[in-house]
Amino acid sequence: MRLNNWPDLEALALLVTVSELGGVGRAARQLGISQPSASSRLRTLERRLGVPVLQRLPIGSRLTAEGQMVVDWAREVLAAADALMTGVTAMRRERGAALPVAASMTVAEYLVPGWLIALRPMEPDVTVGLQVVNSARVAELVLSGEAEVGFVEGPSLPVGLASRLVGRDRLVVVVSPRHPWARRRTPLRPRELAATPLIVREPGSGTRITFETVMARYGPLAEPLLELGSNSAVKVALASGAGPAVLSELAVGDELAEGRLVAVAPEGVDLQRKLRAVWIEGRRLDGPARSLLTLAARGAAARRPPGS
Amino acid sequence: MRLNNWPDLEALALLVTVSELGGVGRAARQLGISQPSASSRLRTLERRLGVPVLQRLPIGSRLTAEGQMVVDWAREVLAAADALMTGVTAMRRERGAALPVAASMTVAEYLVPGWLIALRPMEPDVTVGLQVVNSARVAELVLSGEAEVGFVEGPSLPVGLASRLVGRDRLVVVVSPRHPWARRRTPLRPRELAATPLIVREPGSGTRITFETVMARYGPLAEPLLELGSNSAVKVALASGAGPAVLSELAVGDELAEGRLVAVAPEGVDLQRKLRAVWIEGRRLDGPARSLLTLAARGAAARRPPGS
């Protein structure tokens, strides 16, 4: 992760806008900067990338073939940055949010920003506040009224709360492709898994609790190999070849799809868990809260696995 | 897509490094900048985000809970930016690349950067050159020796080329959740699909050719509603509610999972296609080319759908 030579997100956003509007000046106007400023920024970007991305014509500007690719990649970067900023903005509002939300870490990290981005065009004036806490505390916050909607993971559902399924998640045992388990032919027995020191999330996290609850009947768990405070810290440890880890499928979906990590399914163990929206029982949600729930549930419908 | 207030990628990379090394000064040293510079940049980042992310202690710095989230989100942003820069860097090298590669657009856009990032630690000194062209031209470039390895999509495989499966992809018919088809209960008949004007990629693209080849037997296709030059341009059109589009599943995986787009499967039509690495028949690949193929094939194994 070297520091230098990262592209400038504002320049990328400008380029994307140029590709949509077909002109440097038009894009500048839309983004509220002057045309020469846009022109110069795009030139700087091109120099930095080392590839011409724009074909300047007297009637506007079109992308080169390379520019096409850059724009598509840039959209991914900007989408991730938008998720970051949306999440941070929601976390910043402690008081005074029109829609206070509490979510457990995995849901907050991987799902909430997407929902908020989708919510924005539907409810442009609503400020959402986000508290990231463990599932037990989510329930407390919702019951006390400090959060209007909560999102929890894991098996238990406190009384007094109504809930709706917003997604399913599965804990997966993953190893680096270089790890011996990546090539094992014999199935992984639950007892062997229980006896193996693992890289896990910190105590109290939903991921950890779910795993320990499910594994309880297969005997005592070995001491963790390593305890880390976030999903991505676990992934970093995995990347350097360290032992098996337990993570949410949401956290490692891309890595599994691209073969950067390998999942080892323990035989006969159901590590699926439900992700639920919760609110005070009997209370009728309306307005922004209702919109948010609809969005969240829509994702659940799409994500439902074929066999269930 | 407003211009202002995007986070600074260099600052995010710095924060991620701090989280890994546990200290501002240590991170600065690793990134080759001075410690006060790092300190000031992090302060600017915090002010911009509006949330304290670091707990400064006399023995180092630890992340706050918010900082943990920010770091995890930032890793996603930086991964996307890394893919962009890796792709652009590979495209820039016209001549003199130790490993010249040609790829069709979908493969180049969604898979090649990941492979190159994974290849980097294995072959640190190898410069990869990337040409993004349509599948027919990929075959030409490989046969003429201008590319050592090629990646193609689609049904046809020219003679004289050996190939290896590196992934499967499926074309999907997608609509926005607001489109009538998102709620249709009756199955989509191939003939109705053929008769519907669609948003499609430009003629000559692998996506378009595959679709037209498969649909040929269901009667003549309606004139396209819109022809666009890149996957993400199609997605933008979809987002504003426009009619059905045909895209690669690779391009819309996230949108489907999050419910931002809805897939409508045409009844009984197999839109799956194979993604293949190709090279000159009889030639034995070794060195970096072999490593690249191994990486690509590894992804294919992980991505193989359960039923095949």
Next chain:
DNA sequence: TCAGCCTCATAGAAACATCCTATGGACCCG
């Protein structure tokens, strides 16, 4: 108890990039 070593923060000057307004060159159209 205190020197030495670590941590991060602050100060001030130099370098750099971006911003703007104003202008110029190229093209199209009536």
Next chain:
DNA sequence: CGGGTCCATAGGATGTTTCTATGAGGCTGA
């Protein structure tokens, strides 16, 4: 050939980042 579009360049103001040098605080071991 004027008037509209487009993008590029020039020049000066502004703001940010960079560096080196120094300060404040805490741990550690003599």
